Every structure is written in structure tokens, then in C-alpha cells.
Amino acid sequence: MRFLHMPHTLILNNIAKHIHLTPDEQAVFTAMLQPRTIKRKQFLLTDGDICKHSAFVTQGCLRGYTVDKNAIEHVLSFAPVDWWMADMYSLISQKPGILNIEALEETQVLLLSKHNQETLYKQVPKFEHFFRVLIENSLVASQQRLIDGLSLTAEDRYNNFCKRYPTLINTLPHKQIASYIGVTPEFFSRMRSRK
Amino acid sequence: MRFLHMPHTLILNNIAKHIHLTPDEQAVFTAMLQPRTIKRKQFLLTDGDICKHSAFVTQGCLRGYTVDKNAIEHVLSFAPVDWWMADMYSLISQKPGILNIEALEETQVLLLSKHNQETLYKQVPKFEHFFRVLIENSLVASQQRLIDGLSLTAEDRYNNFCKRYPTLINTLPHKQIASYIGVTPEFFSRMRSRK
DNA sequence: GTTAAATCTTAACCTACATCAACTTCTCCA
DNA sequence: TGGAGAAGTTGATGTAGGTTAAGATTTAAC
Numbered sequence: 001m002r003f004l005h006m007p008h009t010l011i012l013n014n015i016a017k018h019i020h021l022t023p024d025e026q027a028v029f030t031a032m033l034q035p036r037t038i039k040r041k042q043f044l045l046t047d048g049d050i051c052k053h054s055a056f057v058t059q060g061c062l063r064g065y066t067v068d069k070n071a072i073e074h075v076l077s078f079a080p081v082d083w084w085m086a087d088m089y090s091l092i093s094q095k096p097g098i099l100n101i102e103a104l105e106e107t108q109v110l111l112l113s114k115h116n117q118e119t120l121y122k123q124v125p126k127f128e129h130f131f132r133v134l135i136e137n138s139l140v141a142s143q144q145r146l147i148d149g150l151s152l153t154a155e156d157r158y159n160n161f162c163k164r165y166p167t168l169i170n171t172l173p174h175k176q177i178a179s180y181i182g183v184t185p186e187f188f189s190r191m192r193s194r195k
Numbered sequence: 196m197r198f199l200h201m202p203h204t205l206i207l208n209n210i211a212k213h214i215h216l217t218p219d220e221q222a223v224f225t226a227m228l229q230p231r232t233i234k235r236k237q238f239l240l241t242d243g244d245i246c247k248h249s250a251f252v253t254q255g256c257l258r259g260y261t262v263d264k265n266a267i268e269h270v271l272s273f274a275p276v277d278w279w280m281a282d283m284y285s286l287i288s289q290k291p292g293i294l295n296i297e298a299l300e301e302t303q304v305l306l307l308s309k310h311n312q313e314t315l316y317k318q319v320p321k322f323e324h325f326f327r328v329l330i331e332n333s334l335v336a337s338q339q340r341l342i343d344g345l346s347l348t349a350e351d352r353y354n355n356f357c358k359r360y361p362t363l364i365n366t367l368p369h370k371q372i373a374s375y376i377g378v379t380p381e382f383f384s385r386m387r388s389r390k
Numbered sequence: 391g392t393t394a395a396a397t398c399t400t401a402a403c404c405t406a407c408a409t410c411a412a413c414t415t416c417t418c419c420a
Numbered sequence: 421t422g423g424a425g426a427a428g429t430t431g432a433t434g435t436a437g438g439t440t441a442a443g444a445t446t447t448a449a450c
Contacts, residue, residue: 131327
């Protein structure tokens with residue numbers, strides 16, 4: 001029997017949105033989680049590392065970004081509380097990744113190792129269902145963002161971002177949102193002043 | 196007992212890349228598939244439809260695209276032989292979709308209905324594993340394309356496309372590749388002449 | 391096999407967004 | 421709590437890629 005402290009109730013609720021777990025299954029799962037604190041501007045992973053965990057954010061916020069050949073950063077994703085984050089490419093291939101995952105503020109995560117994740121798939125097949133659904137939703141979001149990038153102006157992408165992530169607008173630095181949307185901080189500032 | 200004709204060997208090999216099926220499981224699966232031919236310029240799905248099937252291409256080539264408010268088409272994906280295609284957003288939500296899926300040439304597909312796909316997950320859980328891996332790979336490709344869109348010039352994106360899909364370069368009309376890369380056919384033509 | 395339609399190319403001009411630079415305002419931690 | 425560095429702003433100028441239009445070439449359907 002285990003005492004369920006706060007971080008676990010959050011992740012168990014996250015999972016309960018898609019699958020039902022028995023108390024035993026919950027125990028198996030939570031025993032696999034490894035908590036970790038990442039200070040502001042510290043990294044969970046840097047580019048070139050092999051990604052060995054999926055991270056679930058219980059406090060704070062992460063951002064995943066790449067750096068191009070001109071040393072410009074491009075934000076691939078944010079992970080606020082209740083979101084999952086990983087360098088998917090590296091996690092599934094176990095080759096050196098391309099993402100830098102940095103804490104934007106003091107952040108707490110629960111780490112699930114790739115090994116434990118695979119064990120879970122075998123011992124509790126429902127988890128394979130859960131992660132399939134999770135990844136499907138990510139894919140749909142990623143495809144929508146691709147389409148937006150191809151068909152909308154920067155201003156429309158900004159408006160979409162405001163609608164889709166109203167809470168993030170107030171917590172994220174503007175330059176990070178600019179990078180996510182695909183414009184420079186300068187142009188982002190001009191866009192905002194035009195309203 | 197069923198006679199395995201050509202189209203089924205292709206899809207069974209596609210699946211065998213990730214999971215092993217017993218002859219019985221193969222039979223259950225192939226019995227669920229519904230073959231269909233789509234003539235050149237005909238549609239498997241149009242925008243506003245609810246997507247009820249995943250399609251596996253056994254001959255020809257599909258393209259999935261959206262149309263923006265200026266009536267300009269944007270290619271989200273191609274599906275040549277041995278690839279899967281669907282409007283993922285609509286398929287998982289069962290709401291009206293945004294994709295038009297058109298045959299670029301006479302195309303044959305095997306359709307797996309959403310209902311059968313879910314039955315399969317229950318009866319043969321390995322299929323949940325298979326589709327999870329398939330979707331994971333799609334997600335990684337989609338994320339890489341997002342990063343490329345944020346960090347590369349049109350010319351670099353074109354070079355990447357040539358490297359990643361060397362066979363498609365010769366079979367697809369230039370205007371479709373231009374659309375996928377995110378440039379106009381005119382600019383695409385200029386890029387090509389600069390070499 | 392012909393022909394109409396679709397695709398591709400080239401050129402002149404245009405615009406959304408980038409770059410550079412200088413300044414102002416935040417913010418965080420010593 | 422003050423000050424140094426980060427973040428945001430504003431203006432002048434540059435450019436990758438878009439638009440329009442017209443002609444050349446390919447393609448496919450009858």
C-alpha cells in the first residue's frame with residue numbers, strides 16, 4: 001500500500017481521462033515514476049543527448065526548442081502543468097536528439113523511463129491504448145500547426161495561439177511565443193501594437 | 196480459409212515490419228479490409244466529410260490537402276504505395292474534417308473502418324502496438340517538418356525533400372511538391388533553375 | 391493522333407517579415 | 421534594494437518569396 005501524495009493524483013487524473021486503472025495498476029505505475037526538480041533556465045535534456053524518459057509536468061513549465069545553423073532558437077513545444085514532454089525522435093530511435101528541453105521557471109516533473117514505459121505496455125496493456133491516444137492527439141495538433149504555417153499570416157497564427165492557449169499568453173515571455181509562432185521578437189512586438 | 200491475393204501480401208508485409216501475426220490473426224485482419232479503386236482526380240474524402248476509414252495504398256498515390264480562404268491548396272501529405280492515409284483529426288474526433296484526399300493517378304486502397312480498427316485493438320492487442328508505432332513515426336516526421344519550416348529556407352526544404360523522398364521527386368507534379376514545401380509553383384521553378 | 395487543358399517557365403514588380411541598431415522597461419538575485 | 425542583464429519597443433532599411441501576367445511545354449482524354 002502506498003501513500004498517494006499530490007504529484008501522483010495529478011498524473012493519475014491525467015491518465016483517467018482515457019483509461020481506468022485499478023488500485024493495483026495505479027501502484028505499479030506510480031512506483032515507476034521518478035520525481036525531479038529543474039531550476040529556472042536549467043535543462044532536462046540538451047541537443048545531442050539520447051532521450052531516455054517521458055516527462056510529465058506537475059509544476060512550472062518546460063519548453064522544447066532546436067537551434068539552427070545561425071544560432072537562432074525555434075520552439076517546438078511548451079509543456080505547462082499536466083502536459084507530457086519528450087524528444088520523441090530520440091526517445092523512439094534511441095539516437096542523439098535535436099531538442100533542448102529547458103525549464104522556463106522552477107519546474108517539477110515525473111519521469112517515466114523508456115524501459116518502464118515498455119514494461120507497462122506488457123504488464124498493463126491499457127497503457128498502450130493511453131499512449132496511442134496521447135500521441136494521436138499530438139499528431140493532430142502538429143498537423144494543424146503545419147497547416148497553419150502554410151496557410152495563415154503571422155497575425156492569424158498569433159490570434160489562433162491566443163484562442164488555443166489563453167492561459168499561456170500571460171505566463172510566457174513574448175519572445176518565446178514569437179519563436180513558437182515563427183516570427184522575430186521585433187515583428188511580434190509590432191503585430192501586438194497594431195491592435 | 197482464404198486465398199491471399201496480392202494486395203493483402205503488401206499490407207501484411209507492412210504490418211510485419213512491427214508485429215508478428217499468426218495465420219488466424221492475419222485472416223481476421225484481412226477479412227476486415229475493403230478494397231477500393233479511386234480514379235485519377237477523384238476523391239477518397241473531401242473537406243467537411245467525417246472520416247470513417249484508414250486507407251492503405253496498394254497502387255498509385257494519394258495526396259491530402261487543405262484549401263485556405265484564398266482558395267489556395269496546401270498539401271499536408273502524400274501517400275504512395277505502402278503508406279497509410281486518413282484525416283486523423285476527423286477520424287479520431289468523428290467531426291467534419293478539413294482534408295481533401297485525392298488520387299493523383301489511378302489508385303487502389305484497402306480501407307479499414309474505424310469500427311473494425313477498434314475491434315482489432317480488442318481482439319488482437321498487438322494491433323494497438325502496431326498503430327501506436329505508426330503514429331509515433333508520423334508524429335516525429337510531422338515535428339521535423341515543423342522545425343524545417345521554422346528554421347530552413349525554401350531551398351533547404353527542397354533539398355531535404357529530394358533526399359528524403361527521392362522516388363517521389365520524379366513521379367509528382369512540381370506544383371504539388373512546391374505546395375508541400377510551402378512555396379508557389381513560380382518560386383519553385385526559380386529555385387530549380389538556380390542549379 | 392489531335393487538341394484543349396493543365397503544367398511549367400520567365401520576368402517585372404510587390405509585400406510580409408527580417409535585420410540592425412538604439413533606446414526603454416522589466417526582473418531577479420547579490 | 422539596486423543595478424546588470426534580459427526582455428520588449430521603435431524606426432530605417434533589406435530580402436526571401438509572392439503576385440501578376442504572358443508565353444512555352446507537357447499531358448491526357450476523346
